[in-house]
Amino acid sequence: MSGYGAWGEAGASNDCFRSRRTFYIPPHLRHERSLVSAAESGEAYFGARDMGHRAPRLGRGNRRASREPNSVGIACDEMGNLRISDAGDGAGNVIDFSAYEDIPVETSGSDVPPPASTFAEIDLGEALNRNIQRCRYVNPTPVQRYAIPISLAGRDLMACAQTGSGKTAAFCFPIISEIMRSSPPLKNGRNQGGRLACPEALILSPTRELSCQIHDEAKKFSYQTGVRVGVVYGGAPAFLQLRNLEKGVDILVATPGRLMDLIERARISLQKVNYLVLDEADRMLDMGFEPQIRKIVEQTDMPPPGTRQTMLFSATFPHGIQRLASDFLKNYIFLTVGRVGSSTELIKQRVEFVLDMNKRNYLKVLLQSDKVNGSHAKLPLTLIFVETKRAADSLQNWLCMKGFPASAIHGDRNQLEREQALKSFKSGATPIMVATDVASRGLDIPHVAHVINFDLPRDIDGYVHRIGRTGRAGKSGLATAFFNEANQPLAKALVELMQESCQEVPNWLCQYADRPSSYVGERSRHHGGGRFGGRDFRKEDLQLRTGNYKSESYGESSCAPSHEDAGFLNNGDIKSGCSYEVGDDSCSAGADYSLGAGDANAYDTGSYNVGYDQIVATGWD
Numbered sequence: 118m119s120g121y122g123a124w125g126e127a128g129a130s131n132d133c134f135r136s137r138r139t140f141y142i143p144p145h146l147r148h149e150r151s152l153v154s155a156a157e158s159g160e161a162y163f164g165a166r167d168m169g170h171r172a173p174r175l176g177r178g179n180r181r182a183s184r185e186p187n188s189v190g191i192a193c194d195e196m197g198n199l200r201i202s203d204a205g206d207g208a209g210n211v212i213d214f215s216a217y218e219d220i221p222v223e224t225s226g227s228d229v230p231p232p233a234s235t236f237a238e239i240d241l242g243e244a245l246n247r248n249i250q251r252c253r254y255v256n257p258t259p260v261q262r263y264a265i266p267i268s269l270a271g272r273d274l275m276a277c278a279q280t281g282s283g284k285t286a287a288f289c290f291p292i293i294s295e296i297m298r299s300s301p302p303l304k305n306g307r308n309q310g311g312r313l314a315c316p317e318a319l320i321l322s323p324t325r326e327l328s329c330q331i332h333d334e335a336k337k338f339s340y341q342t343g344v345r346v347g348v349v350y351g352g353a354p355a356f357l358q359l360r361n362l363e364k365g366v367d368i369l370v371a372t373p374g375r376l377m378d379l380i381e382r383a384r385i386s387l388q389k390v391n392y393l394v395l396d397e398a399d400r401m402l403d404m405g406f407e408p409q410i411r412k413i414v415e416q417t418d419m420p421p422p423g424t425r426q427t428m429l430f431s432a433t434f435p436h437g438i439q440r441l442a443s444d445f446l447k448n449y450i451f452l453t454v455g456r457v458g459s460s461t462e463l464i465k466q467r468v469e470f471v472l473d474m475n476k477r478n479y480l481k482v483l484l485q486s487d488k489v490n491g492s493h494a495k496l497p498l499t500l501i502f503v504e505t506k507r508a509a510d511s512l513q514n515w516l517c518m519k520g521f522p523a524s525a526i527h528g529d530r531n532q533l534e535r536e537q538a539l540k541s542f543k544s545g546a547t548p549i550m551v552a553t554d555v556a557s558r559g560l561d562i563p564h565v566a567h568v569i570n571f572d573l574p575r576d577i578d579g580y581v582h583r584i585g586r587t588g589r590a591g592k593s594g595l596a597t598a599f600f601n602e603a604n605q606p607l608a609k610a611l612v613e614l615m616q617e618s619c620q621e622v623p624n625w626l627c628q629y630a631d632r633p634s635s636y637v638g639e640r641s642r643h644h645g646g647g648r649f650g651g652r653d654f655r656k657e658d659l660q661l662r663t664g665n666y667k668s669e670s671y672g673e674s675s676c677a678p679s680h681e682d683a684g685f686l687n688n689g690d691i692k693s694g695c696s697y698e699v700g701d702d703s704c705s706a707g708a709d710y711s712l713g714a715g716d717a718n719a720y721d722t723g724s725y726n727v728g729y730d731q732i733v734a735t736g737w738d
């Protein structure tokens with residue numbers, strides 16, 4: 118990854134901006150000093166040389182076995198030094214996914230392929246299987262068990278699975294496997310003398326950080342498969358990204374703005390895209406990104422649905438967004454793994470009543486107590502979410518003044534600042550990171566012990582994604598929310614979510630939830646209050662009309678469809694009260710793409726936080 122510490126370096130500090138010999142360190146191990154030291158000293162963690170450089174035998178994919186090793190990506194030039202390490206907890210233990218074992222799963226759609234219970238059951242190809250072993254992924258996670266066979270069967274998919282449950286591999290594995298075996302070879306996605314990149318797979322994600330992370334993961338999985346992975350995102354020089362694409366790219370990971378820019382400059386063509394993935398699909402199709410996504414998917418040379426395979430993944434999938442998304446899909450399967458959102462009991466959720474004017478003091482107490490209880494009296498990694506970019510800067514400064522090492526990440530920070538903040542947080546050098554929603558989705562930061570919603574988001578899906586930054590991959594985590602009168606509209610949905618997740622709900626919060634409110638939480642309105650947070654809107658529409666739609670339920674049975682949902686959807690009312698700081702990641706100029714600038718700006722200066730900012734200005738403490 119070209120960014121925040123994905124690569125250690127030989128004989129140098131772990132500064133990824135200098136060009137030295139590079140060593141891949143996967144996201145979940147980048148905080149490990151021992152690993153960084155091993156990389157610095159040149160000691161093989163998983164020596165590429167151990168594996169040799171013979172062309173891999175690729176099972177059904179051996180037609181492409183003669184391809185060169187992957188060489189796309191800034192640090193991928195020296196494959197001899199590539200480190201692929203395990204998925205353990207850094208202490209040699211394999212991640213315990215047993216917490217996800219009895220998760221309810223539901224599929225709907227026609228002719229759903231059966232799930233696989235082991236990787237061995239799935240014919241992914243020898244080279245990829247070796248990489249899976251190198252990653253020490255022993256068994257597929259539930260979403261992988263279902264999504265991989267569905268994808269390998271060539272079916273379109275809308276998949277909804279809990280945060281931290283392994284969705285990235287669920288879409289990467291089948292794509293890599295299929296590209297490995299595709300025939301004839303596509304000359305690594307190059308045309309017109311190498312200037313026009315023609316990827317076979319396109320993975321779109323909403324933020325630069327997430328794109329980098331997916332790129333990193335995909336590169337790791339495609340090691341020695343001959344499949345090339347590239348990435349383009351805003352805020353970084355386009356020429357470097359283009360130079361890498363010129364070497365060939367089979368799988369392109371991109372943020373929408375930069376991708377559109379490069380399409381318009383005739384540097385990328387989507388004519389050969391056989392696989393399209395929208396990660397964080399509900400985010401990609403909400404009112405901020407939707408026009409851009411439509412342009413990319415419907416107004417470029419990308420093959421239409423049915424010709425290409427399309428897969429959408431998220432932990433949350435409001436019905437209005439499902440309806441929009443169905444334009445991009447053909448005869449798709451809807452898959453829900455577990456309750457939409459948190460991995461339930463793995464994340465302990467606490468809600469505290471804290472007035473705005475007391476938030477900072479309360480935070481200080483919380484952090485002090487975390488420090489006392491932390492190992493060696495150290496602060497565990499703590500991610501604090503605030504509403505606005507200004508609030509993020511201000512809280513970061515205040516925390517530093519109070520002796521709590523903190524970084525901040527938001528859409529007004531330039532790419533370098535964002536990378537450095539993330540790197541410093543991951544390494545534990547600044548164990549606190551203050552963030553806006555730009556960091557709420559997808560980021561897989563190992564060992565985040567505590568997520569604090571200093572300002573609660575406006576919708577419950579936002580909350581679900583934020584708290585999902587902890588309690589990932591079978592680990593436990595803590596999420597604390599500061600709640601006060603201003604958050605009353607969220608109370609009902611919050612109580613429902615907490616009850617579903619077997620959390621202790623304070624009585625006072627239930628009282629807020631019982632009050633009439635102008636806001637109807639996403640969960641109640643979209644999901645019908647069922648045990649599955651994500652339900653196939655087709656099913657509910659059809660059941661309403663005919664009482665007949667094919668659905669398979671594994672684990673627990675699902676609830677009756679909600680008439681309220683259908684009515685809501687028919688009104689075309691989509692995700693009002695959207696709470697994103699829209700500041701991706703897109704424009705070639707390097708500035709954050711300001712989608713629905715009105716929204717974003719209104720959000721920054723809106724009345725919701727005025728009181729807070731005034732308090733900051735008076736410097737109370």
Ligand SMILES: Nc1ncnc2c1ncn2[C@@H]1O[C@H](COP(=O)(O)OP(=O)(O)OP(=O)(O)O)[C@@H](O)[C@H]1O
Pocket residue numbers: 145204212214253254255256257258261278279280281282283284285286431432558559560561585586589590
């Ligand atoms: N089969 C597996 N065995 C062990 N670890 C796995 C497996 N699949 C994925 N992981 C690990 O689980 C972690 C979470 O995976 P990932 O980031 O893909 O989650 P996600 O579902 O996309 O989360 P989010 O909804 O927050 O984006 C990663 O560190 C990944 O390496």
